[in-house]
Amino acid sequence: xxxxxxxxxxxxxxxLGHLKLDSTVKFLGIEVxxxxxxxxxxxx
Numbered sequence: 001x002x003x004x005x006x007x008x009x010x011x012x013x014x015x016l017g018h019l020k021l022d023s024t025v026k027f028l029g030i031e032v033x034x035x036x037x038x039x040x041x042x043x044x
Contacts, residue, residue, distance in 0.1 A: 003028055
């Protein structure tokens with residue numbers, strides 16, 4: 001899985017087509033400090 005190898009949640013978000021980083025974090029079953037803030041700053 002991409003996240004296990006790279007630890008890049010943003011890359012996984014793009015690959016899955018999620019609009020919100022929160023969705024990707026929930027899908028992966030991980031906790032990311034600041035995920036909502038990162039999501040708001042990220043242009044898709």
